[in-house]
Ligand SMILES: NC(=O)C1=CN([C@@H]2O[C@H](COP(=O)(O)OP(=O)(O)OC[C@H]3O[C@@H](n4cnc5c(N)ncnc54)[C@H](OP(=O)(O)O)[C@@H]3O)[C@@H](O)[C@H]2O)C=CC1
Ligand SMILES: Nc1nc(=O)c2c([nH]1)NC[C@@H]1CN(c3ccc(C(=O)N[C@@H](CCC(=O)O)C(=O)O)cc3)C=[N+]21
């Protein structure tokens with residue numbers, strides 16, 4: 001068996017088109033242009049690429065993009081003041097503080113200060129809590145994008161399927177598990193202390209890998225026909241020693257021989273994260289204006 005590839009890049013392009021149409025309607029009918037502010041602390045080159053891609057795609061969707069760069073040695077207080085200013089700015093509907101932050105800053109403290117209504121990453125405890133109790137809130141972009149891909153592929157109804165999420169971070173694993181639980185999957189969350197992870201993974205109809213270990217998940221961890229979602233973004237040296245390439249947390253070649261559907265890296269979950277960020281920014285702008293949630 002050879003898995004069908006889930007083309008996240010194409011799905012994301014479609015989603016961005018729908019977001020752009022929603023933005024155009026919000027402008028025409030209410031005179032509102034959504035604004036997304038991205039704050040980057042330090043000079044991490046990979047982060048700079050994300051910030052540039054986000055800025056370009058934000059403008060392409062018809063939204064305003066505001067970028068703020070603070071030096072790596074900026075004080076936590078400077079960052080908190082920047083966030084407070086963005087909270088107070090009515091032209092800013094969404095705020096993203098790029099993670100990870102330098103070690104001398106407390107990410108939880110910074111996220112806690114972001115107005116939950118502008119928290120387009122969905123990382124604030126208010127939004128995490130809303131997701132946990134099933135209330136409407138802003139949902140973290142990466143898991144939201146993963147769920148869209150799975151539902152598109154499996155026809156919408158996931159009830160009763162076994163889902164295994166490898167990774168329990170607050171930004172991917174935990175919210176992913178909550179979203180799958182809301183779809184009535186039987187959800188298991190695995191992590192570094194999980195015993196016999198290959199056997200557990202083999203029980204999954206939906207297997208989500210969000211670990212940060214290159215090619216951890218092998219083909220013989222995959223149930224035949226399963227849907228495999230690879231969240232991992234790992235930069236590894238090329239085999240011939242010339243530069244680096246991106247690989248996921250799944251060993252794509254062996255997993256694709258067993259899975260029914262699989263996301264590639266790059267071109268899978270990553271582009272969906274940015275498209276969902278834009279969707280969340282439109283959703284946030286509508287909510288802040290007292291308008292209903294846009295259908296996307
Ligand atoms: N495509 C995208 O848009 C995004 C991609 N990513 C990528 O996704 C991956 C995960 O990111 P993130 O959630 O932030 O990572 P974290 O490092 O925060 O979490 C990793 C999780 O994996 C678990 N883990 C570590 N080693 C093992 C192991 N050997 N077996 C099972 N579980 C293990 C950890 O367990 P424990 O809790 O016990 O330590 C932890 O829960 C990374 O590759 C990251 O780059 C992240 C965000 C967005
Ligand atoms: N506050 C915050 N929110 C985030 O959402 C956040 C963050 N911090 N810190 C870093 C991680 C990582 N992340 C990615 C987003 C898009 C791609 C992406 O577009 N990847 C493409 C191309 C990658 C490439 O070629 O470089 C792909 O996988 O096809 C990857 C990774 C968001 N993150």
Ligand SMILES: [Mg+2]
Nearest residue numbers: 212233234235
């Ligand atoms: Mg990584």
